[in-house]
Amino acid sequence: MGIPTVQVVPVPLGTGENASLAAWAARLRREKIRNRRVLLVQTPQLILDSFDREIALRRGYYNFPPTGLQYLYESLRGMGLEVTILNLNHELLKRVCDDPDFAASRWLEILGEALDRYAPSVVGVSCMFDTGIAALLAILGELRRRDEAVVVAGGLIPTYEWQSLLDRDLAHFTVAGEGEERFPFLLGLLFDGVWGEAMGGIRFCPDGEIMESRGVTRAAAFDRDLVASYAEVRIEEHHLYGSLNPFARMAGLASTPFAAIQFQRGCRARCTFCAVPGLMGKGVRSRALATVLAEMAFLI
Ligand code: SF4
Incomplete structure (x- = not known):
C-alpha cells in the first residue's frame, strides 16, 4: 500500500468554533x-521522582520506540514539512547510561x-501513560x-486532560484521540492557512x-508504511538502554x-474504566498483512 498524502485545498473560514480555530x-x-x-516529542514514560541510575544501567526501565509518533511522522508526508522525532524516554536513558556525570534530574x-x-x-508532545x-x-x-x-499536546493523557492543560495555558492546542488525520489538518491550517x-x-x-x-471524528486510517520513519528512531540501540x-x-x-x-x-469491548475505546473509537482495525510483513523484513 502506498503512503497516504494529505490533500489540502483552500476553504472558507466557516462559522462558529471553526472560524475561531482558523482565526x-x-x-x-x-x-x-x-x-x-x-x-x-515523546514524553519520558518514567516516574522521574524515583529514578534510579542503577536500574537504568541494568536496563530495567521500559524503552519501547515511539510508534505513535512514527505514525504521525508518516501522516505528515507530502505537506512539505521538515519533521523530526525526539524520544525523550530513550534520550534520557541513553544520556544517564553513557555519561556518569549526567544527573537524570537534568x-x-x-x-x-x-x-x-x-x-x-511547531512542537507536538505525546504522552500515553499516567507515569508520564x-x-x-x-x-x-x-x-x-x-x-x-506553537505547542500541540496529544495522545492518551491530553485526550482526557485537555481542560486542565488549556486552563493552565500549557498548550495552544490539544488533539483528541488518534492524530493521523487531525494533526495534518491542524498543521495545514497553521503553516498554509488551508485545510481539507x-x-x-x-x-x-x-x-x-x-x-x-x-x-x-472517525477513527484514523493507520495502515501506514513506517519504514522511512525508523530513520528518526534509532531502533537498533533501544535494547542497550532499557x-x-x-x-x-x-x-x-x-x-x-x-x-x-x-x-x-x-x-471489541467497551469496559467503562478503560481509556482505549475513547482513544481509538469503536471496534478493531487491522493493518494489511503486506504492510506488517514489510516492516518486519526491514527490522530483521
Ligand atoms: S482494552 Fe479496555 S475495553 Fe478492551 S477489553 Fe481491555 S479493558 Fe476492556
Missing part, C-alpha cells in the same frame, strides 16, 4: 511560524538542546516558558474560552534487539 491559527502563524520544521536539558539545534515552529504526566507537565511548561513555537476536511476534536483556548473544532517489557528480561532476552510492531488498533 487562532492565523494569529499563531503570524507570531510563531518562521520555518517549516516540526518537532515531535533531563529537560535534552529538550532544550533539541529546541536550540532545530528551532521548530509529571514529565508532560514539565515539557509543556518549558515550551510555554520559552514561548518560541474539517476535523473535530481539536481544542484550543484563544482568549480565555475553551473551544473545540467541529468536523469528522527493556520492552518485564517478560523479555525474565526470559533472558535483555541483550536481544527489539521493536514494537502494531498489527491492530482498538478493542
Whole structure:
C-alpha cells in the first residue's frame, strides 16, 4: 500500500468554533511560524521522582520506540514539512547510561538542546501513560516558558486532560484521540492557512474560552508504511538502554534487539474504566498483512 498524502485545498473560514480555530491559527502563524520544521516529542514514560541510575544501567526501565509518533511522522508526508522525532524516554536513558556525570534530574536539558539545534515552529508532545504526566507537565511548561513555537499536546493523557492543560495555558492546542488525520489538518491550517476536511476534536483556548473544532471524528486510517520513519528512531540501540517489557528480561532476552510492531488498533469491548475505546473509537482495525510483513523484513 502506498503512503497516504494529505490533500489540502483552500476553504472558507466557516462559522462558529471553526472560524475561531482558523482565526487562532492565523494569529499563531503570524507570531510563531518562521520555518517549516516540526518537532515531535515523546514524553519520558518514567516516574522521574524515583529514578534510579542503577536500574537504568541494568536496563530495567521500559524503552519501547515511539510508534505513535512514527505514525504521525508518516501522516505528515507530502505537506512539505521538515519533521523530526525526539524520544525523550530513550534520550534520557541513553544520556544517564553513557555519561556518569549526567544527573537524570537534568533531563529537560535534552529538550532544550533539541529546541536550540532545530528551532521548530511547531512542537507536538505525546504522552500515553499516567507515569508520564509529571514529565508532560514539565515539557509543556518549558515550551510555554520559552514561548518560541506553537505547542500541540496529544495522545492518551491530553485526550482526557485537555481542560486542565488549556486552563493552565500549557498548550495552544490539544488533539483528541488518534492524530493521523487531525494533526495534518491542524498543521495545514497553521503553516498554509488551508485545510481539507474539517476535523473535530481539536481544542484550543484563544482568549480565555475553551473551544473545540467541529468536523469528522472517525477513527484514523493507520495502515501506514513506517519504514522511512525508523530513520528518526534509532531502533537498533533501544535494547542497550532499557527493556520492552518485564517478560523479555525474565526470559533472558535483555541483550536481544527489539521493536514494537502494531498489527491492530482498538478493542471489541467497551469496559467503562478503560481509556482505549475513547482513544481509538469503536471496534478493531487491522493493518494489511503486506504492510506488517514489510516492516518486519526491514527490522530483521
Ligand atoms: S479493558 Fe479496555 S482494552 Fe481491555 S477489553 Fe476492556 S475495553 Fe478492551
